[in-house]
Amino acid sequence: MxxxxxxxxxxxxxxxxxxxxxxxxxxxxxxxxxxxxxxxxxxxxxxxxxxxxxxxxxxxxxxxxxxxxxxxxxxxxxxxxxxxxxxxxxxxxxxxxxxEGAGCTLRVDNDTPLPPVKIRSAHSNQDAPWPAGVNTPDVSSKIQLLAQTILQQDNSSGLNTRALVVIKDGKLIAESYGQGVTSSTPLLGWSMAKSVTAMLVGAMNKMYLIQLNQNGLFTQWQDDDRANIQLNQLLTMTSGLGFDETYAPGSDATHMLFTAQSASDVAMQSKVQENIGQHFYYSSGTTNLLMRLIHQTLGNSPTSDQLFLSQKILAPAGIQTAVFETDSSGVLVGSSYLYASARDWARFGLIMLQNGRINNNQVLSSKWVTKATQPNSSENEKAYGYQFWLNRGDATLRWPELPEDAYAMLGNRKQSVMIIPSENVIFVRLGWTSGEYPMVDNYRKLLDKIQTMAN
Known part of the structure; x- marks a missing residue:
């Protein structure tokens, strides 16, 4: 009282x-x-x-x-x-x-503090070139100059770009950083974490721990039509579940991220509002349901979640700076709370670009990567794969200035990892822009320069 x-x-x-x-x-x-x-x-x-x-x-x-x-x-x-x-x-x-190793977690309703995390990711070979190590012997002076110019122009315009990295043919050819940021500074990706959550699902699918078409995902859904929702429909956000993605006080999204003990519990209560598999609706709650499924499949253990992430993705990729944070129930917040350096975000992108392979390690199956980058089954917006935004799939391209096969991780404050298979290119931009950002224009400039140098 x-x-x-x-x-x-x-x-x-x-x-x-x-x-x-x-x-x-x-x-x-x-x-x-x-x-x-x-x-x-x-x-x-x-x-x-x-x-x-x-x-x-x-x-x-x-x-x-x-x-x-x-x-x-x-x-x-x-x-x-x-x-x-x-x-x-x-x-x-x-x-x-x-x-240490797990970042920050809100204390909600005087909950019990979470135990320490004793897991650490890969030790990089300091003498190896990126992506296996930290050396960058393949930097192109012309692309480097253009990347620096773009970052400086961004910041003189108040766009607050903190990192810009360019990967071509699996090599780091340019990187530029804003004030107070280095090549090892972990930066918040916001919704780019969704794509990595999907990659965790892919790693589990490769090990036959889960099937993409499985249903009956949660016991809480067993007595209603939610039992018919398949895993791949959660991945493509075509589950039909209702969820208020508005970021305003009183919404599902803000409650999920800032006031709920369990982020996934918020979406777990959602009811089916659209035909399952036929309607795309962008929902951060859906991603946290994916992470809840990962959590329960691995034994409902926060330590097991971190171990799986480290052993199956981070270590093989040489990712050292990634910090994936949990809610106060101990489940990773798959929708939003992944920090990593620009180089490590580029490594996540490289896994996808190279059909699931990095540093001679097959992290994901090539079949899964192909499925993850296909348009979804919805009737209203098909240009979205397994938690990746696609250029193609709808009547018009999402980014007409970029190649049709481009796809991306995208996050709040204009975070992006743009993957272009036809050009064998990855662009990474991290920053803190609250308004519009010329992502496509900047990436087009870099791509034009790369193509000019190749001719």
Whole structure:
């Protein structure tokens, strides 16, 4: 009772102090909005500080791009143990805690702290060239100059590009970084994590742990039509499940990421609203159901999840910087919370470009990669594969300026890993852009230069 009274007082206090235009959301969702503002701030600040190693000033600037109210959130950092506590005028306190190897996790409803993670990914051969190691002997001076020029132009225009990497024929030929970022800085990919979640499914499928056409995925669905949903329909977001992907206070998406103990529990309650397999609807909740399926297949063990990720994808690919974070129930947040350096994001892309193979390791089956990059079965938007955005599939190309076979991992704040098989090219862009970003124009410039040099 005391907690509810305090929460109500918090809402009333902020409603009286802050005008609606500054809040950036409806006053009718004010209670959840305050909770989201502090939870978002605690979570992202913790990861930015202890995973990406950013300075507090940079963190405040980044948070402010989501809502002006975040600038009023007080952040308190602690280094032993590493955690961040956020509050708004001393109210609605939320804490995110850091664990080595697992990044930051929100503490929800006084849940039990998660155990330490003792797993670490591959030790790279320092003398080997990328992607097996860290050396980059194949850098092209002309492409490097163009990449640096693009990054400088982006940042002079306030677009906040932090990393730009170019891969051609399996070799790193250019990379450029913004202030405070290096080739080993883990950066948040947001929804690019969805593609890696799909790759985890692919690795499990290669080992016959799961089948792409299996149904009856969860016991919670066994008594209704959700039992008919197949795994490949979750992968292509054609499950027909209802989910509010709006990122605003009161929505499924914000509850899932910032106030729920279990991200997958939110989507687990969704009901079928469209014909299964016939309607595409972009849903982060769907991806967290995929991760929930991975989790239960591996024995409902957070340690098993991290071991599988490390042994089956990270280590074979030579990926060292990746940090995949969990919710407070211990399940990886497959929709959103994967950090990796630009070089390592490029390695994820290279696995796909090379038909599942990297560093002489067959991480995914070539058959799975082919299926993952095919248009889906929906009647409304086919240009989406297994958690990858496709250029082709609909009446017009998604990116007409790029080759038809291009496909991409995409994430909030204009993160992208663009894979173009016909050109044997990968482009990686990481940054923090809240508005429009000329992704296609920049990638076209780089591709034109590569093609000119080849002729």
């Amino acid at each position: 005391k907690k509810r009274i305090l929460a109500a007082s918090s809402v009333l206090f902020v409603a009286l102090v802050l005008p609606p235009w500054l809040l950036g959301f409806s006053i009718f969702h004010l209670g959840h909005a305050i909770e989201v503002a502090t939870s978002l701030s605690a979570k992202l600040a913790c990861s930015a500080r202890y995973v990406s190693l950013f300075e507090p000033k940079q963190i405040v600037s980044d948070l402010s791009t989501y809502s002006p109210v975040t600038e009023l959130v007080e952040l308190n950092y602690a280094d032993a143990p590493k955690k961040v506590t956020a509050s708004l005028f001393g109210l609605s306190k939320v804490t995110a805690e850091y664990r």
